[in-house]
Every structure is written in C-alpha cells, then in structure tokens.
Amino acid sequence: MYAIVDIETTGGQPAQDRITEIAIFVHDGEKIIDQFSSLVNPGRQIPAFITQLTGITNDMVSDAPKFHEVARRIVEITEGCVFVAHNVRFDYSFLKKEFGDLGYNYSRKTLCTVRLSRSLIPGQPSYSLGKLCKNIGIPLEGRHRAAGDAHATTLLFDKLLKITQESEDLPHGQDTSHTLARVDALAPAGKKPSPKRVAAVAAAIKTALLPPLVSPELVASLPQATGVYYFHNEAGEIIYVGKSINIFKRIQQHFAIDVKSRKSLEFKNSIADITWELTGSELVALLYESHLIKHLKPAYNRAQRRSVFPAGIYLRTNEDGYKVLAYGRADARNMEIPIIALGNQYKAQGFLYHKVAKYNLCQKLCGLYKTQGPCFDYQVHRCQGACVGQEPPETYNARVDEAIDSIRYEHESFVVIGPGRTEQEKTIVLVENGYYRGFGYVDETFTARRIQDFRDAIKPYSDNKDTQQIIRQYLRTKRKGERVKVFA
Incomplete structure (x- = not known):
C-alpha cells in the first residue's frame, strides 16, 4: 500500500513555515482505493508570493481546520503505507515537524518518485513534476495545489509500477524497461505484483534518503576512514567540502537529516557525485577542509569561506613599560605580525573588547577609549589605574600575558x-x-631532531584565525596514536 502525498506551505522551511493544504491518495499497487484532501489553517499569514504561486489566500484558510484537527485522519489513512511524494524529503519533513509540535513521532517508510523516475525513465530533460508529466503525457490539472499535484504524482507512480511490470512480461533479454509505448495496457487488475516490481519498489524505499543523482553503489563504496569529501554537481563542479573520521557514516548522516528548507532540498538534489581524499589524521582533515573551503569557495559551504584577514590584534610595549594590546588593519608592507588575524576591524575591535573585559585590562591602553585622562573603566572602578600610572607595569603586564595565552x-x-x-x-x-x-x-621510520627537518617535510599552508582555532581546540583533547613534540 502506498500513500501518495503532496502539501502546500507558507514557505520552504519546515522549522518556521506551516502547511496550508494537504492531499493524500492511497494506491494499492493497481489503483486508487482511498483519498483525503483539505485546506489547513496555518495559524499565520500566507505571504503574497506564495498566494501568487498556489492561489491559496488567507481568506481561503481562515475557516479551514488547523493541523491538529486533521492529524488523526492523516495518521489513519497513511497507516501501513509507504509514504510517496515527488521530492519526498520536503513533504515528509514538513509532516514530521507538524506532528512533532503535537508531541507525536510520525514515522513511515518513504519513496521518492523523482529518484524512481530517474531510474526507470532516464534521459529526461527535467524531473520536476510539471515538466516530467508534460514530457511523458501525464495530465496535470491544478498545478501547485495539493490535490492536483498529488493526483499527478499518483498517475506517475502508477506508470512507474507498470514499467517494472512491462520489463517482467517481455521476452528475456529484450531491453525495453524504459519504453512507455505499451505501459497502459500492462499489469491487468488483480495480477500479483511481479518480482521485478517488488525489487524496484524495495530498492526505491531503501534509497529514498539518497539524492536522486547518487547511486547506492557509490555510497556503498565510500571509505570508513578519516579524510575530506567533495560533493559534485552534474557539471562536475565541487559544491560542498566536508570532513569526518568516518566518511561513509558522515555522508549517510548528511542524507538522513530532514530537509530544513527548499535550499537544503536543492542542495541534496544537485549532488551527482562524491569523491574523497583520505588524511589519516583528524587534525589534518580539519585543517585541509578549512584550506579547501577558502580556496574553492564551494556554493554550499558557508563557514570558513573567508580567505583574507585584513585586521588583527597586535602586541606592543609603550614608553612606560606597559604591554599594549591594540587592534588595527593588517598591512602587507608592515613586518609586524598580529597575534591573531581577523576578518575586519570591527571584528578585531569586538574581540579586543571581550579580552579587556575578561582580563580586566585598560580600555585606554588598548585604544578603545580616547581620552587625555583616565579611562572610563577607571572612573567606575573596573580599571586598576594603568592608564594613569597607578598600577605597576609588572602586575598589569601579567594580565596581558594571560590574555595573550588565551x-x-x-x-x-x-x-x-x-x-x-x-x-x-x-x-x-x-x-x-x-x-x-x-x-x-x-x-613511519622518519626521525627528526631539528625543527628544520619537519619544515622540509611539510607542504606550507596559510595561518589564519580559523586554523589557530582548529589547532587550539584540537590540542585540548589527547587522541590515541598522536603525540606532540615541543621545541624550545
């Protein structure tokens, strides 16, 4: 039994948007045997662009039942069914979120007609519901309304089931599994599902979480080892870089995560290939991933993309012997190297404010309070008087050293x-x-006594705020098989 589902929503993010319409057609493998359709009051305004797309207005849903009022019917009609949808993760994620808000764990096996269509009807210019239905002769009335899209998906699913039956009925060795010419005449009512159909549907359920363009064979070939991995689109372009101590398990987690937005659905649907590089060391994987993101700037990596750090925190000593932390612009012509490089002067200033507050440093000495007299913190008894020479340099500098050590x-x-x-x-x-x-x-036989020996054995990479943070955090936990050699 299959429950073919389509929903309309107030937007593309299950975490914050709500369902405005749902339609479900129950298919027994041969025909539709039950159906349910309803508008749903989302409890919030429907954006104008959504109304323009779907035709569903705020007035239309004002008297419609809220989700909790139709939830029981949804559970009952889909009980014991495989949850089928075109881009199933989107519809399924929304329903799981709505049920989760009610304190109920909604769980069904899922099947994606996008993925099944790519397998059984290859070579189509597009696998969007509207274009695919048009290209293979499936009528689609009421586009972007739940009942219209769900009914078209049901007709598509029915055709896909018959394609598997067609290849089972034809003579052995005749490859017509992707032909649609005789589809409608096959699989008479009441006929027991063929082993081919059972296998095709079982495979589709098993691989429902995978992106449509990624084969289960590729996923099975992923190494259970430490390294970095790349997601490529159909053009071969790298669209995402990640790292893990177990590449196979991490990528399985990628595909198992519920869709959070249309952008995340777009991301998963654009993955066509996966490649990887083993690193052995988790620390190397972290550092190499950071470098690759800055160098390649993949479309779906957001963190660590910055490759230029034009500001920083500098250490100086003034004429009175006080150590001074100062923020400023990085200048390639200036040989002064910052303690830490940051993305811009605003971030550098904020970083320094945090250190001043935490280590009770002087705002004036750190360039955060411009005045001829004492700093503001001294006036409210938070500064111990370094700005007016009351605190000896030795005690003040000790706190500066603590800040630097952090x-x-x-x-x-x-x-x-x-x-x-x-x-x-x-x-x-x-x-x-x-x-x-x-x-x-x-x-493994490599031995070195001088730091120069190690310097000759590495490939140089850029130092920046991200690499510093990666190494500091990594060193807080000792890992098996690793050691640190310190040079005086």
Missing part, C-alpha cells in the same frame, strides 16, 4: 605527529613561533 598556543613551536593514511605513514602538523606552517606525510 589566544596563542601553549608552546611557541611544536609538531603534532599523528596517524597516516596507511600503517607505514605518519602525519605531521607544524606550528613554529606561534604560527601554523602546514602539514605533510612522512614514512
């Missing part, structure tokens, strides 16, 4: 030695004079 690494120069891509290999990550220099792979 930014810098525990040691100035060190190497993290970890597992490689094989048992005969090791990874090395070099930090020298407080700056990340890069990583590399060496033979």
